[in-house]
Amino acid sequence: MNPSPATRFLAILSLTNLILPILVVVPMSFSAASSLSFPPPGLSLRWYRSFFESEAWLDAMVMSLALATISSTLGVILGSLAAYGLRRRNFNLKNVLEGNFMAPVILPSIITAVALYIALGRIGMLGTLTGLVVAHTLLVVPYVIVVMVVAIKSFDIRLEQVAWTMGASWFTTVRRVVIPLLAPNIAAAWIFAFVHSFDEVVVTSFIAGTYETIPKKMFSELILEISPTITSVASLLIGFTILCLMTAIWIQRLGKVSAAR
Amino acid sequence: MDRGASTLGPRAAGTQPRSRGWKAALPFVGPLLVLVVLGFNGPILLIVNYSFSAAGTYSFVNYQELAATPVFLRVIGNTFxxxxxxxxxxxxxGYILAYWITSLSERTRNIVLALVVVTFWVSVLVRTYAWIVVLGNAGLVNRTLLWAGAIDAPIAFLYNDLGVIIGMANIQMPLLILPLYAAMIKVDQRHLQAAASLGASERTIFWRVFFPQTIPALASSVMLVVILCLGFYVTPAILGGGRVPMVANMLDTYINSIPRWELASAVSIVLLLFTLALFMIYRRLDKWASGEEA
Structure with missing residues (x-):
């Protein structure tokens, strides 16, 4: 079936709408003008300079990178273990447990934000790094579980059974057989988790207190006053996201090729 | 199958009885369970508790106060x-775009799909921010229209319903396109050919043969979009500029501006129940969608 010209027109229109934000933000970040206007009257790197010369933005970047690194590492350890348990063990209420693990991303993050704000406020842990790490880990774990459950499903259980029958302990089996074979998926899950933590804004804005992350700072600037520095931050984020996504896809493909050999 | 065989069924094939299962599973799921109970279930139970407590006793007072607050009812109406x-x-x-993608050559199709996936991954903040540049009074759209002489004064796209809807639609679009596209390419081409050979027009083939086969996927992804819209916070806050309050923005007010934890808790529980109910429907529809494909 061939779409009619009207269908084609509407389709291209909505595709344009979809990618418009990226098409507009990136050229704007190289603007030489001091106000937001498109197309930019001249080109310069002044907004990138203004980002890299701003201590507040750099501090926020360091904080975001640190928080995302810690949370995604914790998330991958806890999430991979849980995915293994969910796939390889059979127990009562397994689906309920899985639903519970996924709940932080199923529910609107504003609910998690309010609940954590009140809970952390009660125990005097608002604006602490521990609170942030717990929150971010909870929010990235579901993505890890989704990736790892699929990976473990396609992983031949007989490889583990062979290791056991050869006398390997459970720990050795995991260390020498399971982890090496799942390494590409673990790496991809880590990247997905990292990107999600790095982008998280709702819960962070509620519970971070005086800590600034890149999204939190962006969000508050977008509500109060908009400086063109944000265009460079946004463009850097777009580049960074695409880079992460491509790396994750590349690693997973690499894993499939080596598994097929 | 007789009853004896059915009781022997899957359990006999399994390696261990279910009651022993938890012991064997705990080393794996236990650590995460501790984190989820402390960091998520606990806080959620705490706000359930808050929502029912008033002056040291348990009651529906907070919910009654909400129901009697015109602002809350207006915000609920707004959100819906x-x-x-x-x-x-x-x-x-989204349907039109997904449909168009299926008609493309493989090369173009992969490029377009890659674009959709990339936008899905780009931060919501970035995608929201861009609309300020595009739709603002001195933005791309208004300047083009002014330059072309189509309008005399800039149109107010931002800080009203229109801006919020444009921004939110942009963000939710990939969530609908990707599952819908997956369902569309699974439609058996022979059905369409059979209809054509029987003399059906293109329009009839689409509406009577193609579209019905994509309804389950459309229904489930529409439900997903509804769930995500109901609790949306960032985009309405930025593109609505406080003039298009949704439930999530009201929560922000009850926490950060005029602290009323019991009311914030009650609003959260209302939103939570709505979301859970819709999620159950989504699960049903999703099962229907994958059942039809099989």
Whole structure:
């Protein structure tokens, strides 16, 4: 079936709408003008300079990178273990447990934000790094579980059974057989988790207190006053996201090729 | 199959009885369970508790206060209106886009799909921010229209319903396109050919043969968009500029501006129940969608 010209027109229109934000933000970040206007009257790197010369933005970047690194590492350890348990063990209420693990991303993050704000406020842990790490880990774990459950499903259980029958302990089996074979998926899950933590804004804005992350700072600037520095931050984020996504896809493909050999 | 065989069924094939299962599973799921109980279930139970407590006793006072607050009712109405309109826009445009993608050559198709996936991954903040540049009074759209002489004064796209709907639709679109596209390519081409050979027009083939086969996937992804719209916070806050309050923005007010934890808790629980109910429907529809494909 061939779409009619009207269908084609509407389709291209909505595709344009979809990618418009990226098409507009990136050229704007190289603007030489001091106000937001498109197309930019001249080109310069002044907004990138203004980002890299701003201590507040750099501090926020360091904080975001640190928080995302810690949370995604914790998330991958806890999430991979849980995915293994969910796939390889059979127990009562397994689906309920899985639903519970996924709940932080199923529910609107504003609910998690309010609940954590009140809970952390009660125990005097608002604006602490521990609170942030717990929150971010909870929010990235579901993505890890989704990736790892699929990976473990396609992983031949007989490889583990062979290791056991050869006398390997459970720990050795995991260390020498399971982890090496799942390494590409673990790496991809880590990247997905990292990107999600790095982008998280709702819960962070509620519970971070005086800590600034890149999204939190962006969000508050977008509500109060908009400086063109944000265009460079946004463009850097777009580049960074695409880079992460491509790396994750590349690693997973690499894993499939080596598994097929 | 007789009853004896059915009781022997899957359990006999399993390696261990279910009651022993938890012991064997605990080393794996236990650590995460501790974190989820402390960091998520606990806080959620705490706000359930808060929502029912008033002056040291348990009652429905907070919920009654909400129901008697005109602002709350207006915000609920607002949230539903924006959600319905956004979902409608996403469903129509998303369906058309997904349909168009299936008609493309493989090379173009992969490029377009890659673009959709990339936008899905780019931060919501970035995608929201761009609309300020595009739709603002001195933005791309208004300047083009002014330059072309189509309008005399800039149109107010931002800080009203229109801006919020445009921004939210943009963000939810990939969530609908990707599952819908997956369902569309699974439609058996022979059905369409059979209809054509029997003399059906293109329009009839689409509406009577193709479209019905994509309804389950459309329904489940529409439900997903509704769920995500209801609790949306960032985009309405930025593009609505406080003039298009949705439930999530009201929560922000009850926490950060005029602290009323019991009311914030009650609003959260209302939103939570709505979301859970819709999620159950989504699960049903999703099962229907994958059942039809099999």
């Amino acid at each position: 209106r924006i959600t319905v309109l956004t979902t409608f826009v996403v469903a129509v445009l």
